[in-house]
Amino acid sequence: MQAIEKLIFQAGMPVAALMEKVALRITARLSELYPAQDYPRIGVLVGSGHNGGDALVVARELHHQGRQVKIHQVLPKSKPLTRVHGCYAKSLGIPFVELDDLADCDLIIDGIFGFGLERDITGEIAIAIDTINHWSIPVLSIDVPSGLHTDRGVAMGTAIGATHTFCLGLWKRGLLTESAASYVGKLELIGFDIPAQTALQVLGDDHSLWRINPQQILRSHLPLKRPVTAHKYEVGHLLLVVGSAQYAGAALLAAMGAKATGVGMVSIAVPYSLKSLLLVQMPDALVIGCPETASGAIANLPDLDLEKYQAIVCGCGLSLDAAPVVEQLVHGDRHLVLDADGLNAVAAMGVEHLQSRTGATVLTPHWGEFCRLFPYLRAVERLEALQTAVSQTNATILLKGAKTAIAVPHRAMPKIYINPESTPALARGGSGDVLAGMIGGLLAQGMTASDTAIVGTVWQAQTAIWLAQQRTEMGVDPLTLAQGLLPFLMSKSPL
Numbered sequence: 034m035q036a037i038e039k040l041i042f043q044a045g046m047p048v049a050a051l052m053e054k055v056a057l058r059i060t061a062r063l064s065e066l067y068p069a070q071d072y073p074r075i076g077v078l079v080g081s082g083h084n085g086g087d088a089l090v091v092a093r094e095l096h097h098q099g100r101q102v103k104i105h106q107v108l109p110k111s112k113p114l115t116r117v118h119g120c121y122a123k124s125l126g127i128p129f130v131e132l133d134d135l136a137d138c139d140l141i142i143d144g145i146f147g148f149g150l151e152r153d154i155t156g157e158i159a160i161a162i163d164t165i166n167h168w169s170i171p172v173l174s175i176d177v178p179s180g181l182h183t184d185r186g187v188a189m190g191t192a193i194g195a196t197h198t199f200c201l202g203l204w205k206r207g208l209l210t211e212s213a214a215s216y217v218g219k220l221e222l223i224g225f226d227i228p229a230q231t232a233l234q235v236l237g238d239d240h241s242l243w244r245i246n247p248q249q250i251l252r253s254h255l256p257l258k259r260p261v262t263a264h265k266y267e268v269g270h271l272l273l274v275v276g277s278a279q280y281a282g283a284a285l286l287a288a289m290g291a292k293a294t295g296v297g298m299v300s301i302a303v304p305y306s307l308k309s310l311l312l313v314q315m316p317d318a319l320v321i322g323c324p325e326t327a328s329g330a331i332a333n334l335p336d337l338d339l340e341k342y343q344a345i346v347c348g349c350g351l352s353l354d355a356a357p358v359v360e361q362l363v364h365g366d367r368h369l370v371l372d373a374d375g376l377n378a379v380a381a382m383g384v385e386h387l388q389s390r391t392g393a394t395v396l397t398p399h400w401g402e403f404c405r406l407f408p409y410l411r412a413v414e415r416l417e418a419l420q421t422a423v424s425q426t427n428a429t430i431l432l433k434g435a436k437t438a439i440a441v442p443h444r445a446m447p448k449i450y451i452n453p454e455s456t457p458a459l460a461r462g463g464s465g466d467v468l469a470g471m472i473g474g475l476l477a478q479g480m481t482a483s484d485t486a487i488v489g490t491v492w493q494a495q496t497a498i499w500l501a502q503q504r505t506e507m508g509v510d511p512l513t514l515a516q517g518l519l520p521f522l523m524s525k526s527p528l
């Protein structure tokens with residue numbers, strides 16, 4: 034952003050004009066979210082840089098709207114532009130007060146630091162931030178919650194816990210990380226017409242971090258269209274290699290996730306003792322009873338012609354005793370989704386075996402499974418670790434979490450897509466089995482590996498959010514989730 038701003042200023046845009054433009058847009062959006070009649074008293078925290086400058090312009094504009102505005106200057110010295118905005122605010126009679134005088138405000142605007150934060154916050158400022166975090170007043174942070182590292186999304190000493198963060202211009206990587214989730218609150222982008230060629234000049238088209246637009250993804254990918262002449266084998270044939278005596282339900286949940294995608298045929302390879310259970314629950318699936326180990330895991334696949342399957346999902350409920358089966362599939366050429374114990378088996382084999390796969394590979398780990406696969410990346414910042422892992426395996430990796438990140442192979446630098454919206458309702462055993470089945474079903478119907486990971490993630494998250502609204506976050510068990518996937522789509526698409 035600093036490089037982009039420099040080019041904009043060099044091209045003739047006055048710094049003060051850009052600050053004015055940005056701050057007026059912040060004020061307009063703020064007024065929609067926090068209308069004057071409900072939020073008449075505004076407290077504005079002002080730092081010494083241009084983040085503070087933005088905040089002072091917003092303070093002036095809210096004052097002209099007739100709101101009661103009070104300003105707390107957090108740092109004595111200021112950059113010239115920030116200083117003159119401060120003088121003008123004073124000339125308008127806007128009071129400059131101590132921090133505690135903001136405790137009766139209806140809304141706090143955080144303009145202490147933006148991307149200019151250089152070191153850990155200590156002393157007075159840290160105390161001020163911790164004090165505000167203990168108030169129960171909504172906080173709107175300008176650009177970045179003050180104290181959050183712009184790229185890594187970690188608190189530098191301490192950081193504002195924002196209700197809303199208005200990110201300016203382009204998304205800052207740090208706002209989209211897992212660690213930032215508890216600081217940023219609701220995220221919005223406030224654009225200010227950065228010329229595309231300027232962004233391209235600085236970022237190049239290998240701009241690697243994208244924030245998914247869930248509605249756009251659902252609208253453009255679902256429901257899947259089928260050719261009118263379709264017959265069952267033309268709409269994909271998916272093989273699930275799943276389940277064990279210990280985890281029978283996972284096989285069923287994965288199959289239900291697959292079924293919701295409309296895939297033409299689902300074959301389910303399970304230990305022989307689970308065959309009748311699956312047949313009863315999934316009469317439309319081809320259930321293959323496999324020889325099983327003493328512990329009730331799949332010992333080996335009967336001689337299946339793997340060529341007839343467009344995609345294979347391996348791992349849900351598999352247990353580690355089925356590792357030889359995972360090895361067989363990894364060394365095969367089919368498109369492969371690896372989840373749960375399928376991932377743990379690859380961790381034992383060594384991830385280098387994935388690099389030479391000819392079929393597409395989609396890994397769906399949570400952070401613990403990711404660290405078992407890539408132990409040497411455990412201490413690396415997640416998004417960076419994710420990009421490294423994709424470069425080394427050439428796999429699409431869906432890293433599940435509060436903010437699921439999907440990294441896909443891309444010539445210069447793997448691209449990362451962040452799912453911005455989810456719900457804690459998904460944090461329960463079985464959600465991952467349903468997701469793996471969904472991704473396999475989409476993959477078997479010809480969707481690209483990266484699209485299946487993005488569409489599967491968004492579809493599952495949006496369905497869970499929709500169900501949580503009806504049944505609370507406690508009511509979104511995996512079975513309900515799997516059964517809710519299609520009704521959710523029906524609720525979205527006009528009949």
Ligand SMILES: NC(=O)C1=CN([C@@H]2O[C@H](COP(=O)(O)OP(=O)(O)OC[C@H]3O[C@@H](n4cnc5c(N)ncnc54)[C@H](O)[C@@H]3O)[C@@H](O)[C@H]2O)[C@H](O)CC1
Pocket residue numbers: 034038051052055080081082083084085086087112145146147148149150151152153154155158175176177201202
């Ligand atoms: N393109 C955009 O995103 C736009 C951004 N604008 C706003 O400008 C800020 C960036 O401004 P800058 O002055 O570079 O940085 P800050 O406002 O974050 O100020 C940092 C300020 O604070 C001092 N400082 C840094 N760390 C510490 C610390 N730990 N303790 C004390 N003081 C510290 C540092 O010396 C600076 O003086 C951006 O976020 C936007 O809000 C433009 O106005 C519009 C376009």
Ligand SMILES: [K+]
Pocket residue numbers: 084143144145146147174175176177178179
């Ligand atoms: K800020």
